Amino acid sequence: MMDKIEKFKLIITKNIKPLHSVIDSLTNEQKEYYYSFISRNYNQEEELTLLESKFHPNLQLPKQFRRLKKMNRKPKYIILHDTNCLSHRDESLSVINSRNTLGPIKINQILIEKRKEINYHFIVDKIGKDFEIISARPLQYICEFPEIRSDIGKQALHVLIASDLSINVPDKRFYDVLAYKLLAPMINVLQMPKNPKSTIIGHKDVLNKTIWDRIKEIFIKRPEQFRNLEQCPGSFLFFPLLHSTVQKYM
Ligand SMILES: [Zn+2]
Numbered sequence: 001m002m003d004k005i006e007k008f009k010l011i012i013t014k015n016i017k018p019l020h021s022v023i024d025s026l027t028n029e030q031k032e033y034y035y036s037f038i039s040r041n042y043n044q045e046e047e048l049t050l051l052e053s054k055f056h057p058n059l060q061l062p063k064q065f066r067r068l069k070k071m072n073r074k075p076k077y078i079i080l081h082d083t084n085c086l087s088h089r090d091e092s093l094s095v096i097n098s099r100n101t102l103g104p105i106k107i108n109q110i111l112i113e114k115r116k117e118i119n120y121h122f123i124v125d126k127i128g129k130d131f132e133i134i135s136a137r138p139l140q141y142i143c144e145f146p147e148i149r150s151d152i153g154k155q156a157l158h159v160l161i162a163s164d165l166s167i168n169v170p171d172k173r174f175y176d177v178l179a180y181k182l183l184a185p186m187i188n189v190l191q192m193p194k195n196p197k198s199t200i201i202g203h204k205d206v207l208n209k210t211i212w213d214r215i216k217e218i219f220i221k222r223p224e225q226f227r228n229l230e231q232c233p234g235s236f237l238f239f240p241l242l243h244s245t246v247q248k249y250m
Contacts, residue, residue: 066116068141075190076155078183078200079148081120082165082233085203087112087226101125101162102134119143120160124178131177136160147212147229148203157186166234175245183242184249194250196243203232 086108102125109118118136120143125132137143143158159182163170183200186192193199207229219226 068116070140071142073155075157076192077152079156079158079203080233081158081203082161082163084164084228084234085232120158122159122182123162124159125162131174133182147208147215148206149208152206161233164234165236166231169236175242179245180249183246188250196246204230
């Protein structure tokens, strides 16, 4: 009898199509198996390589876009995140490297965390030798972070840095690209408060303590979903340098 991994390989090698159409074409039993495969065996090296080669570049958004909750106030804050914000089942999310991490992020957000769309407006990723800004959630829709203080969360744009900044030290080029291409233009064009220090903040600095403590209790029961929000973003993101770089390009 074919073991589960073999069965899975067969399913995906037969279907070299965008992932959503692969999933659509599966029977309910196969779908169930696929999701359990993604969530349980994802760190095993062989499967990871398999998933990377077949799926990562091609996870398409649904054909029919669903409208998400609209932002009804002018954005006042830009909240920065790193991969500590994601449930960690994929090692390719934890290091900065020259490989495009958009694929693994989509897998994490849409397949594992079961979101309609990526829960960040922008992603900063290193592609090849340089950093690029990728547009993820459309600007007019709010991202959902129930543990963020509600006064701030309703008026915030979210930027995910595709790196674990508690391990990786970003270089000067990273600050330059992020400030020049994304942060300074957003503050200017969206007429956000001009002081980068109060506008650009980290996820860990705006947690609603009561809600976060409750979420942590849930994580104790489901450790595989643990997200280290107290370390989002990691401490190697040096805010004073980022603020002064943004100031330079405003
Ligand atoms: Zn975060």
